[in-house]
Amino acid sequence: MAVPPRGWAPQADNVGVLSSPAFSPAEDNPPDAIVRVRGVSKTYAGGFQALKNVNLDIRRGEIFALLGPNGAGKTTLISVICGMTNATQGTVIADGFDTVRDYLLAAV
Ligand SMILES: Nc1ncnc2c1ncn2[C@@H]1O[C@H](COP(=O)(O)OP(=O)(O)OP(=O)(O)O)[C@@H](O)[C@H]1O
Ligand SMILES: [Mg+2]
Numbered sequence: 466m467a468v469p470p471r472g473w474a475p476q477a478d479n480v481g482v483l484s485s486p487a488f489s490p491a492e493d494n495p496p497d498a499i500v501r502v503r504g505v506s507k508t509y510a511g512g513f514q515a516l517k518n519v520n521l522d523i524r525r526g527e528i529f530a531l532l533g534p535n536g537a538g539k540t541t542l543i544s545v546i547c548g549m550t551n552a553t554q555g556t557v558i559a560d561g562f563d564t565v566r567d568y569l570l571a572a573v
Pocket of ligand 2: 541
């Protein structure tokens with residue numbers, strides 16, 4: 466499985482659905498990632514899918530740009546990472562803590 470190059474940002478494969486290449490744990494698992502997004506999908510209550518299997522790592526101290534056209538799902542993804550919106554699938558690990566299962570520890 467191809468590893469996204471550093472500086473890679475998710476792309477909207479069609480407007481309104483942010484997705485990314487599959488994650489390969491054996492090849493892309495930096496030990497210094499402060500945020501790990503794994504297989505995150507989000508379908509809103511009305512049935513609209515805004516995120517489709519998003520995978521990314523943000524390293525400690527890294528300046529990471531999330532780029533995409535209007536409606537691509539940037540705000541949805543940031544809301545999931547911050548715990549303001551629940552993902553339909555997938556996990557977000559912040560400093561080693563699952564933002565849903567260990568949300569209090571992840572928030573500190
Ligand atoms: N609460 C919601 N219920 C249903 N659909 C939503 C909801 N919030 C966002 N969407 C839809 O999900 C898609 C992604 O929206 P989002 O706001 O995450 O995109 P964005 O990349 O932040 O856009 P922008 O650049 O305009 O800020 C859009 O098609 C939007 O209409
Ligand atoms: Mg937005």
